[in-house]
Amino acid sequence: MIGYAVTFAFACLALALGLNLWRLLKGPEVGDRVLALDTMVINSIAIIVLIGVATTNNTYFEAALLLAMVGFVGTVAYCKFMLRGDIIE
Amino acid sequence: MIDLGILGEIAIAAMLVLGGGFALVGSWGLVRLPSLMERLHGPTKATTLGLGGILIGSMLFFQLEQGTWTVHELLISLFLFITAPIAANLVAKVHIHALRARHTPTVPGPAGAPPPPPSGADWATHEAPHPGTPASTSEN
Amino acid sequence: MAVSMALHILVLLPFVSALLIAAGATRGRGFHSGIAIAASAIGFALVLSVAGRVVGGEVLAVSTPWVPAIGLDFSLMIDPLGLMFAGLILGIGLLVAIYAHFYLAKGEATGRFFASLMLFQGAMLGIVISGNVLLLLIFWELTSLSSFLLIGFWRHSAEARQGARMALAITGGGGLVLIAGMLLLGIVAGSFDLMTILQSGDVIRSSPLYPVILVLILIGCFTKSAQFPFHFWLPHAMAAPTPVSAYLHSATMVKAGVFLLARLWPVLAGTDLYTVIVTSVGLVTMVFGAWVALFRHDLKGILAYSTISQLGLLVMLLGFSIEMAAVAAVLHILNHAAFKAALFMSAGIVDHETGTRDIRRLGGLAKVMPITAVIATIAAAAMAGLPPLGGFISKEMMLYETLEVGLFGLPWLVPVLATIAAMLSAGYSFRLAAHLFFGAPRDAGPHARAHDPGLGMWASPAVLVVIAVLLGLAPMVIAGPLVASVASAVIGSAAPPLDLSLWHGVNAALMMSIAAVLVGALLLWRHAGLLRRYEALRHLDAKELFQRGMAGADARLRKLMVATHRPSLQRMLFATFAVVLLLIIEGASAGGGSFTGPREGLPASPIAIIAWLLLIAATGAVLMEERQRFRVLIYISVIGLIIALAFVHFSAPDLALTQISVEVVTILLLLLALNLLPKSPPILSSNPRRLRDAALAVAGGLGVGGAAWAMLTRETNDPISAYHLANSYSGGGGTNVVNVTLVDFRAFDTLGEIIVLGIAGLAIFALLEPTARGVAGARLRKWQEDMPHSPERHPLMFVMATRILLPLVLAAGIYIFLRGHNQPGGGFIAALVVAIAFLLQYLASGFDWTDARRRIGEHFLIAFGVLVAMATGLGSLLFGANFLTSAFDYFSLPLIGEFELATALLFDVGVFAVVFGAVMLALAQLSHISQRAARAHAAQLKAEKLTHEEGEP
Amino acid sequence: MRRLIPHPGLSVLLVATWMMMLNSLTFGGLFVGIIIGILLPIFTAPFWPGRPDVNFRAGIAYFVLVVWDIIVANFQVAAIILFKRNRDLRPAWLVIPMELDTPEAITVFAGTISLTPGTVSTDVSACGKFLLVHALDAADPDAEIARIKARYETRLKRVFA
Amino acid sequence: MTLEFLVASAIGVLVAGGIYMALRGRTFQVVLGLTLFSYAVNLFLFASGRLTVNRPPIWSKDIVEYADPLPQALVLTAIVITFGMTAFAVVLALRSFLESGSDQVDGDPCESGLNDNLPSDDSGGERP
Amino acid sequence: MSLIAHLASAPVVIPALAAPIALLVMRRRHGLGVGISLASCTAMVVAALVLLAASADGTIRTYEIGSWPAPFGIVLVVDRLSAIMLTLAASLSLLAMVHGVLTRADRKGWHFHPLFQFQMLGLNGAFLTGDLFNLFVFFEVLLIASYGLMLHGQGPARLKAGVQYVIVNIVGSSLFLIALGLLYALTGTLNMADMGLRVAAIGPEDQGLLRVAALLLVSVFALKAALVPLHLWLPRTYAVSTPAVAALFALMTKVGVYSIIRVVPQVFGDNAGAAAWAPAPYLLPAAIVTAVIGFAGVFVARSLSGQAAYAVIGSTGTLMIAVAAWQVDALGAALYYLVHSTIAGAALFLVADVVARRRASFVDKASPGPLFAQRQTVGLLFMAAAIAATGLPPLSGFIGKLLILEAVADAPWWGWAWGAILATTLIGVIGFARTGSAIFWKEAAPTDGAEPSSIKRADMIAPVAAIALLAALSIGAGWATAYANAAAAQVFDPAAGVRAVLGEG
Numbered sequence A: 001m002i003g004y005a006v007t008f009a010f011a012c013l014a015l016a017l018g019l020n021l022w023r024l025l026k027g028p029e030v031g032d033r034v035l036a037l038d039t040m041v042i043n044s045i046a047i048i049v050l051i052g053v054a055t056t057n058n059t060y061f062e063a064a065l066l067l068a069m070v071g072f073v074g075t076v077a078y079c080k081f082m083l084r085g086d087i088i089e
Numbered sequence B: 001m002i003d004l005g006i007l008g009e010i011a012i013a014a015m016l017v018l019g020g021g022f023a024l025v026g027s028w029g030l031v032r033l034p035s036l037m038e039r040l041h042g043p044t045k046a047t048t049l050g051l052g053g054i055l056i057g058s059m060l061f062f063q064l065e066q067g068t069w070t071v072h073e074l075l076i077s078l079f080l081f082i083t084a085p086i087a088a089n090l091v092a093k094v095h096i097h098a099l100r101a102r103h104t105p106t107v108p109g110p111a112g113a114p115p116p117p118p119s120g121a122d123w124a125t126h127e128a129p130h131p132g133t134p135a136s137t138s139e140n
Numbered sequence C: 001m002a003v004s005m006a007l008h009i010l011v012l013l014p015f016v017s018a019l020l021i022a023a024g025a026t027r028g029r030g031f032h033s034g035i036a037i038a039a040s041a042i043g044f045a046l047v048l049s050v051a052g053r054v055v056g057g058e059v060l061a062v063s064t065p066w067v068p069a070i071g072l073d074f075s076l077m078i079d080p081l082g083l084m085f086a087g088l089i090l091g092i093g094l095l096v097a098i099y100a101h102f103y104l105a106k107g108e109a110t111g112r113f114f115a116s117l118m119l120f121q122g123a124m125l126g127i128v129i130s131g132n133v134l135l136l137l138i139f140w141e142l143t144s145l146s147s148f149l150l151i152g153f154w155r156h157s158a159e160a161r162q163g164a165r166m167a168l169a170i171t172g173g174g175g176l177v178l179i180a181g182m183l184l185l186g187i188v189a190g191s192f193d194l195m196t197i198l199q200s201g202d203v204i205r206s207s208p209l210y211p212v213i214l215v216l217i218l219i220g221c222f223t224k225s226a227q228f229p230f231h232f233w234l235p236h237a238m239a240a241p242t243p244v245s246a247y248l249h250s251a252t253m254v255k256a257g258v259f260l261l262a263r264l265w266p267v268l269a270g271t272d273l274y275t276v277i278v279t280s281v282g283l284v285t286m287v288f289g290a291w292v293a294l295f296r297h298d299l300k301g302i303l304a305y306s307t308i309s310q311l312g313l314l315v316m317l318l319g320f321s322i323e324m325a326a327v328a329a330v331l332h333i334l335n336h337a338a339f340k341a342a343l344f345m346s347a348g349i350v351d352h353e354t355g356t357r358d359i360r361r362l363g364g365l366a367k368v369m370p371i372t373a374v375i376a377t378i379a380a381a382a383m384a385g386l387p388p389l390g391g392f393i394s395k396e397m398m399l400y401e402t403l404e405v406g407l408f409g410l411p412w413l414v415p416v417l418a419t420i421a422a423m424l425s426a427g428y429s430f431r432l433a434a435h436l437f438f439g440a441p442r443d444a445g446p447h448a449r450a451h452d453p454g455l456g457m458w459a460s461p462a463v464l465v466v467i468a469v470l471l472g473l474a475p476m477v478i479a480g481p482l483v484a485s486v487a488s489a490v491i492g493s494a495a496p497p498l499d500l501s502l503w504h505g506v507n508a509a510l511m512m513s514i515a516a517v518l519v520g521a522l523l524l525w526r527h528a529g530l531l532r533r534y535e536a537l538r539h540l541d542a543k544e545l546f547q548r549g550m551a552g553a554d555a556r557l558r559k560l561m562v563a564t565h566r567p568s569l570q571r572m573l574f575a576t577f578a579v580v581l582l583l584i585i586e587g588a589s590a591g592g593g594s595f596t597g598p599r600e601g602l603p604a605s606p607i608a609i610i611a612w613l614l615l616i617a618a619t620g621a622v623l624m625e626e627r628q629r630f631r632v633l634i635y636i637s638v639i640g641l642i643i644a645l646a647f648v649h650f651s652a653p654d655l656a657l658t659q660i661s662v663e664v665v666t667i668l669l670l671l672l673a674l675n676l677l678p679k680s681p682p683i684l685s686s687n688p689r690r691l692r693d694a695a696l697a698v699a700g701g702l703g704v705g706g707a708a709w710a711m712l713t714r715e716t717n718d719p720i721s722a723y724h725l726a727n728s729y730s731g732g733g734g735t736n737v738v739n740v741t742l743v744d745f746r747a748f749d750t751l752g753e754i755i756v757l758g759i760a761g762l763a764i765f766a767l768l769e770p771t772a773r774g775v776a777g778a779r780l781r782k783w784q785e786d787m788p789h790s791p792e793r794h795p796l797m798f799v800m801a802t803r804i805l806l807p808l809v810l811a812a813g814i815y816i817f818l819r820g821h822n823q824p825g826g827g828f829i830a831a832l833v834v835a836i837a838f839l840l841q842y843l844a845s846g847f848d849w850t851d852a853r854r855r856i857g858e859h860f861l862i863a864f865g866v867l868v869a870m871a872t873g874l875g876s877l878l879f880g881a882n883f884l885t886s887a888f889d890y891f892s893l894p895l896i897g898e899f900e901l902a903t904a905l906l907f908d909v910g911v912f913a914v915v916f917g918a919v920m921l922a923l924a925q926l927s928h929i930s931q932r933a934a935r936a937h938a939a940q941l942k943a944e945k946l947t948h949e950e951g952e953p
Numbered sequence D: 001m002r003r004l005i006p007h008p009g010l011s012v013l014l015v016a017t018w019m020m021m022l023n024s025l026t027f028g029g030l031f032v033g034i035i036i037g038i039l040l041p042i043f044t045a046p047f048w049p050g051r052p053d054v055n056f057r058a059g060i061a062y063f064v065l066v067v068w069d070i071i072v073a074n075f076q077v078a079a080i081i082l083f084k085r086n087r088d089l090r091p092a093w094l095v096i097p098m099e100l101d102t103p104e105a106i107t108v109f110a111g112t113i114s115l116t117p118g119t120v121s122t123d124v125s126a127c128g129k130f131l132l133v134h135a136l137d138a139a140d141p142d143a144e145i146a147r148i149k150a151r152y153e154t155r156l157k158r159v160f161a
Numbered sequence E: 001m002t003l004e005f006l007v008a009s010a011i012g013v014l015v016a017g018g019i020y021m022a023l024r025g026r027t028f029q030v031v032l033g034l035t036l037f038s039y040a041v042n043l044f045l046f047a048s049g050r051l052t053v054n055r056p057p058i059w060s061k062d063i064v065e066y067a068d069p070l071p072q073a074l075v076l077t078a079i080v081i082t083f084g085m086t087a088f089a090v091v092l093a094l095r096s097f098l099e100s101g102s103d104q105v106d107g108d109p110c111e112s113g114l115n116d117n118l119p120s121d122d123s124g125g126e127r128p
Numbered sequence F: 001m002s003l004i005a006h007l008a009s010a011p012v013v014i015p016a017l018a019a020p021i022a023l024l025v026m027r028r029r030h031g032l033g034v035g036i037s038l039a040s041c042t043a044m045v046v047a048a049l050v051l052l053a054a055s056a057d058g059t060i061r062t063y064e065i066g067s068w069p070a071p072f073g074i075v076l077v078v079d080r081l082s083a084i085m086l087t088l089a090a091s092l093s094l095l096a097m098v099h100g101v102l103t104r105a106d107r108k109g110w111h112f113h114p115l116f117q118f119q120m121l122g123l124n125g126a127f128l129t130g131d132l133f134n135l136f137v138f139f140e141v142l143l144i145a146s147y148g149l150m151l152h153g154q155g156p157a158r159l160k161a162g163v164q165y166v167i168v169n170i171v172g173s174s175l176f177l178i179a180l181g182l183l184y185a186l187t188g189t190l191n192m193a194d195m196g197l198r199v200a201a202i203g204p205e206d207q208g209l210l211r212v213a214a215l216l217l218v219s220v221f222a223l224k225a226a227l228v229p230l231h232l233w234l235p236r237t238y239a240v241s242t243p244a245v246a247a248l249f250a251l252m253t254k255v256g257v258y259s260i261i262r263v264v265p266q267v268f269g270d271n272a273g274a275a276a277w278a279p280a281p282y283l284l285p286a287a288i289v290t291a292v293i294g295f296a297g298v299f300v301a302r303s304l305s306g307q308a309a310y311a312v313i314g315s316t317g318t319l320m321i322a323v324a325a326w327q328v329d330a331l332g333a334a335l336y337y338l339v340h341s342t343i344a345g346a347a348l349f350l351v352a353d354v355v356a357r358r359r360a361s362f363v364d365k366a367s368p369g370p371l372f373a374q375r376q377t378v379g380l381l382f383m384a385a386a387i388a389a390t391g392l393p394p395l396s397g398f399i400g401k402l403l404i405l406e407a408v409a410d411a412p413w414w415g416w417a418w419g420a421i422l423a424t425t426l427i428g429v430i431g432f433a434r435t436g437s438a439i440f441w442k443e444a445a446p447t448d449g450a451e452p453s454s455i456k457r458a459d460m461i462a463p464v465a466a467i468a469l470l471a472a473l474s475i476g477a478g479w480a481t482a483y484a485n486a487a488a489a490q491v492f493d494p495a496a497g498v499r500a501v502l503g504e505g
Ligand code: NA
Pocket: C742, C743, C750, C826, C827, C828, C829, C908, C911
């Protein structure tokens, strides 16, 4: 049962990534693209956690943790760039 | 290995399905909602819960399947709790800034342009926060 | 004196004296000339001291191994031929030095002059007494170099500079050809020892390489000896001071070619090829030189062409491949040296006294300069081949020998042309003497203050003229034994019986001589008319041709080089990719084997396919929207994310961690830079170019992707990493094999890697530190923001979030650092995480606020980190182990439990410090400059506003 | 004491975080965690000037409430995304007057609003007295403002006493 | 479809993209091209250990099979070095732009190291 | 283990310590930093000489970093070839450093001394390592340090050239990694000796891939060596660099040549199947064209530094002609000429600087300028450097060229090689004679009157020393060529290397 659930979740996430890509390419606003990227990061964290479950291996959690910690830095930087140009002023 | 009860299995599977489902819904919202401000709601919430579901599923899984407590997932949630609103906030700021600056692809959504605050001051994105107010985190 | 010492002194003396003169270059003329005269005199005395033994048949030789690998020995050898030339070089060198002392004005750079002169003397001596042909080549090239300095002595004159360069180009180039010839000669002979080569004549002449060797060596000789068509450098070398001409063009430089022809006569001569080439080149040169000499007006020009002609004579004689002709050549070498040096010196005196060398402005000088007139007239008579002078004897011998030689099957050709040449040379000799010293002065100006110079100046030519006379009057006494022994040395066997005298009875040669003199007189008589006709003809000026050729070559080469070497990065990269691509294609097709290997593939899950699609789409988007720089960065982020996921999927957690954190820092960096760069630049490339680039890109992608496919579908080949897996825990004390590899098995790589990063930090600092000044500073000040920015610097929520994130992320960093040895993580990733935590502060709260709160400078961190890593590595030396050997142990403390301590962890501290320091240094510098730019902008706006307000009322 | 433990809440959070990262309960781990919990806030104190007074009990209660709200409201948003047509949506801007007066409190308030579904904090006014919030589907903006103020701001005022 | 195909084709696409971008005329594009190229290179180097799913090289007593740790260590080193190089290149590109006002990668045709800022008819500064 | 056993690591340890220490002390005490830097260079010379002497008898010294046995750990290998390169690098570093300090070039920007020491670390590491990936790492160390040094002092020309130099080399490094990946995938090892053994066992189905790897790897080295057509990056980069740095850079192309010499016989030698000597057919034509292009550049360049830069290319071409014969005596000749041409190139750059410093705005352009200080001596120095660069007697270049000519005489293509070498010599001679006569002989009235005030003779120390080294190399040519030939013989006996590195087993 867990196996099916994992497969289902993977499928959902795969689809989600595809939808993110669509928004990423479509835009139209810069904010849309940044948002799409941010969502991709969050979905990726989920994927990494799922890989851990699927392979019964928790070696990958650090990757997920790190992505959660620093993934948004990119988002923030992109936004700061759009707002101020100079991201570190 | 601890015997995995059917209930545990159901719980894990439910959490994973829920999580996957929410993640998908969040990303679907990103695609179908009419403008950036609406789209912003999808990922920041549905996706967090989606991830939350998967995290809880994972925690349960390692507890029930492996007999090892993992609390790493909570840590991930903690960080997301802190970072997700910031990301959303900044994207929103970019939007209203672009609206005001008339950057071309940016158009107001169904809610229109944001109204100004009732006081004389404008929003911080348009007007530097006044010194001495809580909104001001001046350099010193 | 021991032979070896004498020889070494002989060859070293000029060089040592050149050095001495150069060292005392600022001292007086007397010092310089004194050393030169003394050195030449000592050398000459040395030659005289051994002359008896050598003429007596003894060959003095000494050899020291120098470069055995190529058979280059420092071998010196004096046989009669070498002796004669050494005597000429030193004897005439002595006279020239004396002459030059008086000739050169006080203010001239006599130090430079005499140093170069002695250098040249040494080089010439080296040529004639080398016992090893490679050594000879060295001296040969040295004569070209030192003559370059001598000819260009009056460097303010363009003539001198061009003449020097031309001489260098021709004689130096000929020397290079000679190298090829000599090397082949030595290779065929099996040795570069001169004696061995001289004994290998038969082997060489029968070698299939003989024609090649011959031609190459002849080119070397002909260029040096100014043979047609390489003659044209010589007249232009006349831009040199006269002592130089007297030296170079009488007995030395130009004679080097003749010397070498004579030297190698036993080896090369005797074949039809040799005879045809050498004889005809000599003959043509002889006639041509004499013809031109007849119509020159510059005294030195006349002498130059006469030298060309006389050298042609010598070459022709050697070309006959007849023993008696060789004897005649030897004798004429002596004669020519004597009269030509005397003539050059006389010309110099005339020039010195009258201020001109134009024969059309001179005349009747015999009245005012009688001594000079006597000397020069006798010398000219010798040159004309008048009895009872030495010139007559050798010329007559030459004419006699011409009768023995048939060229191209025409027995009359050589004698007739030789006689014509003799007529012409008589003609120009007569003209030289007559127009210079006799008749009426043609131009009062130069004539006015002319008088004979002091003894110092005329002594040298006088001595030479005396010799020239004696060579005619008592040839057998003066030169008989020498010529005989030299001739036998040239021939390689005993010389034919020698009978040098003025009178050999009435024979064809005498008739030809008489004809020559008569016609010569006729030419003098009818000179004016002939000259008009000569000048009416259009003459091909070889110098002009040479210079035009040179300029043309320069222009064309230059155009080609500039066109192909445009500093275009696009070209550089295109060339690189194209070369590599071609090599990949070649390797794959020539190497053979299969494309797809036998390894079974792993099935791809739908999510893997979607991730792949994401990557492809993002890459495509990068290419489609390459000019939308900001968007492109977002797409790059996607690619980075997918690659991190791939690393997770493919069991590489450490890599995933690294990829994630590096990605963030890279994006920050790119955004910082992008802010100051143009955001969407205009299109630069044309469409065909884009197509071409795209084709190359696709091909490159197929190549590398194909290689990846081929690699991935093959089985592994017993990789050494099995050892790492097996020894990681037991030998390295850690379960994370990747980390143990980094800090232990391959810690040396990691040391290099952190140093790379440290250097990058330092170099970035060095690059950006001065940016606020100079042009960049001005540009920064002019920098205009290209979009309206939000006035809010530090968004509230963001700032507050970072306050709690900093300690949390730092804790995570510590955790990642500590667990690295056993679980994914380690110093590098921890450093990046910590750096990101701090960068977040910079992002949120600004540079100044954050920087004021940081405590440790980045420079210190980098230095400290490298030192810690090095100290860890060197620490193992104390325990007798190799550099970077690690140690670890498990300890136990109450309450805390068991824990591990490993030196590798200390090493990782070094890694941490360097990486953190470098990342912070790079980004802080970069952000600083943006900040400065912004400030400068604000300051400018303020200033503008002020002036605006001032202008208002 | 204030210099030794500048942010007690942070110290506790750090120890908890550390233990979560270690993923095991050992004395050794706790020992290191406590050291980190003490040292890191001291080290990072310059980066967090000012110390909000926090009522931890109220804080924990607030946290539980928010988590619950997140879960519940997530379903609402999911329903909107899945089932509500775009033209039926009633997105609106809410301008919420704030009584909170520390940046920490405002941040938590705004963060809460963002995390709880249906609303995203967009901006604070330059005077610091108003919060701009975007609501995904708010038929009655004023009621929504009142709800948010009542549910979160009132409680937060107690947390940041 | 196999993972090997996905990886190999991704490498190929990244290489193609990298080359194309690197051949553009502006520093920023070139740097991005190098970034794409280095992604591909890192993947390639990683792939030299072949693809392995779910066997991270964390040693444990009872596990026999692991992914090859060596390429991973090499790629880690390569990533770090590439980062340093990229950072330097970016800064240099910026610095050069600030100095010259142009972000073109191609130099002035007159600076080929041949220093032909002298009139071209002057043969080495020497006139007949 | 005695200290002498650790000596093999000295050439990397010394600069790796000196650089950070100099970095630390430089901020407060410049003089002390300079002292450390000079001391480090001197120590490297001493260490290299000791290794040179110790390797003379043919011993191959290995040093296992971290005590991990080869091929599993990284091993340093000191044979005659490494010893030669180390000695050359150290001597050159001392020259360049002395010049940099005397001309105060080290003060014209930041971090000259640390960067310089790191550069030496990279060079020495590259010459020492027996591990292919480690070679890559040291390549990167020396490259990034060279970027910093190349841009030292800055200015628009340097920055523009720097962008190209850096980017081309980044591409080169990426290609290096691809080649490394292929080789590891095929052989499962990174140790060069081990790889040489393992290539023999590669099956027929993998030969194409192996050959691709070989060609790719060598083309990367060819890029570093600046062989045509991969040479385009060099002229401007070297011409605009700070002269003290450019002098050291004269060695940089030789690192590429060294790598080719090191890797091809050892890894892609006789038993490498389809990859055996795979690059050989391409190296010779490339070398010949490189020599021609290089000296054509010398002919047309109008500044001394430009000529020096092209001379570096030309000399590499000449050198590679000999290497491309892949025979012991030719390689011996190549090694001798390598040492010579490196020092000669450095001498040219240094002399160009000496000239430029005295001619104010005329710098080292080949246009007549006003009289300048010590013209006589500088002119002589230039002549000596030009003689060295073109390979005329009496300096060692002539012997080097004779060696090469003789060594390739029995190759079927000897005519091409001889023609190229001799013709390029002439082209070079004419080129240098032209610029020399324009600068040292021709005069022009001062136009801007900005004659540099008092230039001391001290800046001639380094170029004079370089010329003296060449003279010594010429006088001691017997010994030097014997050593070079022995080194070449060692290169062509990979089995001995394998025994030394992997043990008898
Ligand atoms: Na590490």
